[in-house]
Amino acid sequence: MTGRAHGGVSLPLVMATAATSWLALLAWSGFVQTAGVYLLPLMLGIPLVSAVGVLTRWARFPILIVVASQLLMLLLFANAAYGTSLFPTGGSITAAAQEFANGMEALRTYAAPIPRGVKEVAPVLVLGGMLCHILVDLCAVTLGRVPVAGLPLLVIYTLPVSILDRSVSWLIFVCTVTGFLIMLAVQEGGRIARWGRQFGAPGDADRLVSWGGRDARRHPVALGATATALALFVPLLIPTFNLNLIGGKGPGGSGDREVRITNPMTDLRRDLVQGDDVPLVLVDSRGSTPRYLRLSVLTTFTGEAWTPGNRDLRGDQTTEGKVPRPIGLTDEYETETRDWQVTITDNLKSWWLPAPMYVSDIEAGPNWGYDADILDFYTNDKQKDTAGINYSLTELIPDFSGRQLAAAGTPPGDIETRYAALPDVPREVTDLAKEITEGYPTEFEKVQALQQYFRGGQFEYNTDRVEAGNGNSALLQFLEDKEGYCEQFASAMAVMARSIGIPARVAVGFFEATRLESGVFEFSSKDLHAWPEIYFKGAGWVKFEPTPSTHIDLVPTYSDDLIDDANDPSNSADPSSSAAPTTKPTTAEPTTTPQQDEDGQKDQDDGFSVVPFLWGGGALVLLAGLALTPRAVRRARSSRRWHAGGDPAEIAWAELRDVTVDVGRAWPEGRSPRATGAQIATFFGPAVGADHAVVPRTGAEVNPEAVVSLDALVAALEQSRYAATPVGAGADVVRAHLDRCIAALRGGVGQRARWRAEWLPPSLVSGTTRPGRRAMPSSIGGRRHRTGPVDQIS
Amino acid sequence: MAVETGDVESVARVAAKVRDNIDSVIEGKTEVVTTAVTVLLAEGHLLIEDIPGVGKTMLSKALARSIDSTVRRIQFTPDLLPSDVTGVSIFNQETRQFEFRPGGIFANIVVGDEINRASPKTQSALLECMEEHQVTVDGNTWQLESPFMVIATQNPIEMEGTYALPEAQRDRFMARISMGYPVHAAEIAMLASHSSHNPLDDLEPVTDAGEIRKLIGIVNGIHTADAVLRYAVSLTTATRNTPDLNLGASPRASLHLIRAAKAYAAVHGRNYVLPDDVHAMARPVLAHRLLPSVEAAMSSRSTGAILESIVAAVPVPTTA
Incomplete structure (x- = not known):
């Protein structure tokens, strides 16, 4: 190039x-x-x-x-x-x-x-x-x-x-x-x-502008x-060539794979790993992205696996109308509601009904019952599953904050008995949990520490090389390899929370829906997910997210809230707060904590900002400054040359060289002053100040006055370089000659080149020697004298 | 030892007179004539090489006649003996002693016509004379009078029965020039003036040997800046390094080049040498000393063209 x-x-x-x-x-x-x-x-x-x-x-x-x-x-x-x-x-x-x-x-x-x-x-x-x-x-x-x-x-x-x-x-x-x-x-x-x-249209130049019939x-x-x-x-x-260029798969989808969920955990991995991504649940939630759609909750850890445990399913608790307020959620937290229309595709055959975590109303018919303690929905009739059904519900959205959760007291005894119970768990797990959470005064911060432990970058999300399971042995393997998928992250965090006495359980469902062209949100089999839920007094069950950010990009906001002990009145009296470690998990990586509303309530575009335009204005000012710089630098160089003193002939020669390069002419390098002068004289144009846009006629004969001046410059330079006792010419005389030469050089080029010489002088970037621009041999010798005799035979 | 401006002007004046004088008999060959005058003032010898009938002998005779000095002409033939050139000692019956009879070389200007027709023995007899300005016969050495200049002509065609000058001998000539055909108008003018009588007969000397000696002294004092010396040496060095040449220019060539450049500067009225002077003299001074490589010879590249590209490629030093 x-x-x-x-x-x-x-x-x-x-x-x-x-x-x-x-x-x-x-x-x-x-x-x-x-x-x-x-x-x-x-x-x-x-x-x-x-x-x-x-x-x-x-x-x-x-x-x-x-x-x-x-x-x-x-x-x-x-x-x-x-x-x-x-x-x-x-x-x-x-x-x-x-x-x-x-x-x-x-x-x-x-x-x-x-x-x-x-x-x-x-x-x-x-x-x-x-x-x-x-x-x-x-x-x-x-x-x-x-x-x-x-x-x-x-x-x-x-x-x-x-x-x-x-x-x-x-x-x-x-x-x-x-x-x-x-x-x-x-x-x-x-x-x-x-x-x-x-x-075919000779001479009609105007035709080129219009888009005529024969253009x-x-x-x-x-x-x-x-x-x-x-x-x-x-x-x-082309039916076999499913490019899917125009987005959207449409309701019902085209997949022929079924997702059957009877035992949530065992089915989860199979559905995550295998096959195509099939649409399972379609939700119309009035524009905001639905997340954390729950299928089932696993409450009991047996040492071998997490199971739904014993459920209190009564025939009169059907999904027709209001359901009880979630266990433990008090009025201390403000709540909002959001209406959902849910359509299950034929591909999802589940005994559990997909629903958000907190539900206040649901209309799904008499076939579905619920567990009042846990609020998940289970079929009353094992012959019926979710395939193809429609239902509506109202979601309850509590506004949790980290500070409130951190201030929560000890959970009630019955909750602790039921949800903090653990069978024999390997000692390594318990020790690790203690080590991670050591020094954090509140339960909330301990849970934060656990979440940060899994999301902190040590662990990798991987469904390929990992053994299925969430029992003790799988748990140990997972903590050692630091590789697994959501089920193992969720169950590990829940087990560790329980091992330090915090009530915890595991929820299974979907993470986040994708918006379709039609505005409807779609949960597909790739969105299947598991996460832990932790109990806090006054708030009830609160979800956390230990699965690494490479797979799940954001965590619930409150789970990242910084708990500042000094500003927290509830902790200021606590002597243990002074011993709280300064390295909070959230301060460790402040740049990767999204301040994102948990449920995507605020979908309005906040990307528009005036700041880029301010930057742009600044950039324009900068550009203007840049545009003026070359001219200023060029002038400063010229003035410095004269002020630095030295032989005026050499200074004038260097200046002449720069001007020649500036007007876009090639300065003949590596030639004697006389030969160079002969070449430069051919660039001379008339020394009139008229703005002629066309390139004027140039040559030594066009401007004899300037050629005389150039000869004087050359003679002065030759004297200075080669004579035994140089007869120094006065700086004023040299400058007058130089000015005449510069005027002639500028007169020899068009308006554009003159403009460039003024504002973007190329001499600033061209080096002093350019071997590649050596003159052609034939032109050596120049105008003033001929070379020696022509040698025809040699 | 700076040379006064007035001295240099006298050199230029005399050179112009000689040049004009020769120009009156040889039309339109100003450059060739200038080179010849330059070589004279540089105390060099001149080799004129061209086809017959273009005025080689005319140039040498005109130059010789323009200077009021001793002139000898030696017509080289295969049977010419070395003693014919240098001179011979003859036993004088009357004085009963050997007496030296000076040969053709004892003159200020020696015109050697068709030098390549002489035998190598005779040619080599010229060597000592040209280089050292002296003749040694029978153990006696005779100094040659200054100025001393050999103007040799040779004919590059009709090579049968000729002995090409060896490299060593060519190296002793400061410059080689070729006359070339006259331009159209010059040839017509020549016909008009030369058809009736020999213009050489009318030629009057414009200077004498003594003045030329003085001028040579002035030329020797011409200032040569370091940059110019560097330029001359880089030129000769370049001829030694190029793959196109088997034989490059010798150190004697560098010396001749600088001397020629000095004379050239003086002839143009300058008391200092410019790179342009070196540049102008490079071809006449260097070309005849170079031998092209086999590849260059086979691709018909003349030494002149090779030298031309070398001179074009060597940059002139910008700093003094």
Whole structure:
């Protein structure tokens, strides 16, 4: 890449390229929940990169310089947007780099889509997006190869498909392809226009502008549109080729696999591991994402396994109307309600009815009974399961906070007896639990410590190489290998909680639904999950999330709440609080704790912010400063030269060299002053100040006055370099000669080159010696004298 | 030892007079004539190599006649003996002693026509004379009078029965020039002036040996900056390092180059040497000393073209 960039590219192509890049980057919205966090900064960043490209190409810099400038713009933008200062100071760069590192960390930590609370990933997406755009811009504009630009665009578009394993909306596809076609059309249009005239329509230049009936561009456009349409619709018509381009599987799904749940735990892993992802439960919950849909609760640990235990199932407790308030939940906590419409697909055959954790009303018919203590729903008739049924319910959403939970007192005795009971558990498990929770004064903090222990990064989520089971032996194996799946995380945490006397149990169900095109949420077999529930006095059963963030991206908010002992009035009197360790689990990794509402109540977009625009304004100011810098540096260099003193002839010569390079002429390196002067004289143009846009006639004969001055400069330099006793010329005389030469040099180039010489002087970046630019041998000897005799025979 | 500007101007003036004088008989060959004058002032010897009839002998005679000095012409033939060149000791019956009869070489300007027709023995007799400006016969050494310049001509075609000059002898010539055909107009002018009488007859000397001696002294004092010396040496070094040449320029070539450049600067009225002077003299001074490699010879690249590319590739030092 040593060539020069295309200087004369059309602005429409640049704009089309920028717009297409941005549209293609819409496909990345699957990575985050709120696409605004990266799309808005990109709306500014991409045009900035394009603008830098336009300027540098216009100045006819080498391609490498163009790309390097764009990369520099990217870094400056990153600094302005994510650093602490608009200008790249050391601290600001460090801060921006830290933001980027945090983003990378967040990408490793969380499963896509990154929840809305996690802002750290934005820098990675923004910088990645700008980098992709630089690639697209390089191919399409700088190199002038629009078709090649399709490759980076394709990469942008397919990245989410390969990483998220999910399709991208067909609208984005159409937008990107349309943008790409426009880019092609703009370039081809320009090319056709350069041909001069159309075939069959001689001399009618205006016809090229309009899109007349015989316009050469009509056919490509029709072809492009047809190809796009075919790409969209042909896959739909081919039944065996399930591209699923247009999102959404539709209610009922197409899978033929059944998920049968009779014993929740044993069925869980089989359903998680095997086969396709089949839709199981469809929920209409008025727009907010449903999470933690519970099938059953396992209350008893036998040492071999977790089981539902003995249930108090009475015939009169049917799911028709109000159900009792959840055990232990007092009025101390405010509650909200949310209505659900649930549809079970034919694929889910379960004796347990899927329902949220807290339910106040349910209408599911007389076939289903409930356990009043536990509030899970079980079939009264083993011949009937959940396949294909519909029901409605009202969910109760308590507003827990960490501080309230930490202030909870000791659980009642009967609860403790029933839910903290443990058979013989290996000593290692008990010791480990004690070690983890040692030093935490409250039960809540102990539970937090346990959750953080599992989510802290030591453990890996893995369903492949792990033995099924949640008994003692499986538990030991799990704690040793630090590898397992949700069932083992949940049961391990519950067992450990019980081993230190905290009432705990394990819930089995679904984690989080996916929103379909229709607005309905879908739980599928891949969403099957297990989690522990811990009892707190006054709050009742509260769920926690020990499964690592690589699989479950967020935890209930309260479970991450920082309990500050000093500010907590209930603990301030407690002498043990002073002994509380300073290393709270939540402070260990503050960057990876999403401050996310547990049930996704606040789905309104908070991604829009004025901050990117402030950054953008700052970047513009910075850009303006950058634009003025080369001129200032160039002038400072010139003035420093004269003030530093020295031989005026040498100074004038160096200055003349810089001016020659500035106006875009090649300075002949490695030649004698006289030969160089002869070459420079050919660049001289008339020394008039008129603004002629066309390139004027140049040559030694055009401006004899300047040639005399140049001869004087050359003579002074030769005297200074080669004479035994140099006859030094006065600095004033030399400067007068130099000024005349500079005027002649500027007069020998067009308006644009003069502008560039003033504002973007290339002499600032060109080195002092350029062996590659050595003059052609034939031109040596120059204007003033001929070489020796012509030797014909040798 | 800086040379006064006035001295240099006298060199330029005399050189211009000689040049104009020769120009009156040889039309349109200013550069060749300038080189010839330059070599004269640099105390070098000149080899003129070209096809017959382009004015080789005319140039050498005109140069010789422009200077009021002793001129000898030796026509080299295969039967020419070394003693014909250097001189011979003859027993004088009257004085009953050996008497030295100086050969053709005893002159300020010696014109050696068709030097490649002489036998190697005779050619080599020239060697000592040219290099050391002295003649040794029968153990007696005679100094040659300054200025001393050998202008040899040779004919590159019609090589049958000729003895090509060995490299060692070629190296002793400061410069080799070729006349080349005259341009169209010059040839017409020549026909007009030369058809009636020999223009050489009208040629009057414009200077004398004594003045030339003085000028040579001035030329020797011309200032040469370090950068120029470096440039000359990098040129000769480059000829030794290129794979295109089997034989590069000798240190004597470097010496000749600088001396020629000094004279060239003086002829142009400067009391210091420019890289351009070295550049201008590089081809006439260096080309005839180089031997192309087999590859270059087979691809028909002349030493002149090879030298041209070398000179173009060697950068001029920018710092003094």
